[in-house]
């Protein structure tokens with residue numbers, strides 16, 4: 001992941017996809033192990049561990065939903081989940097790593113990472129359009145208040161909706177220099193009570209059951 005984030009070229013993306021394939025196999029075969037993996041990495045260097053956590057949690061949810069369907073390529077999807085924030089490599093690192101609140105201008109730059117990520121994957125030509133859509137839409141919200149396109153409801157691809165639940169959950173349960181981490185229970189309560197408009201309710205409920 002680190003090599004890929006330093007230089008997101010086609011061959012590195014291919015390499016990451018191979019590694020991700022193996023992790024997806026583990027996640028699908030053993031969800032307890034997957035949850036442990038997420039707990040261990042919640043403390044560590046943020047973007048890399050965040051990518052791994054969101055990849056694992058999304059693959060867990062996608063696996064529960066699509067395991068029996070041949071219409072979904074979980075390995076390909078897994079790569080999209082792991083790489084959802086790849087666009088951050090094109091945002092000023094001072095902004096990505098800034099402690100505390102961003103100015104409106106910095107926020108604007110930060111909000112470009114889904115489009116930048118889409119562009120990186122398009123240029124590399126490695127992953128499917130579905131993967132690129134995950135990257136592009138992972139900050140869209142069910143109620144239409146997300147970004148970059150303010151899509152709402154069914155306009156958001158179900159793969160992206162999976163990724164956005166895992167993304168928010170991992171952000172809440174991770175320790176950052178400027179904030180404490182919430183426990184898994186607290187994070188799920190915050191998502192349910194304060195953020196439920198961001199997600200598809202059935203997907204969120206499925207996610208809760210998976211972590212229970």
Ligand SMILES: [Fe+2]
Nearest residue numbers: 084085138139
């Ligand atoms: Fe993101």
Ligand SMILES: [Fe+2]
Nearest residue numbers: 054084085167
């Ligand atoms: Fe993220």
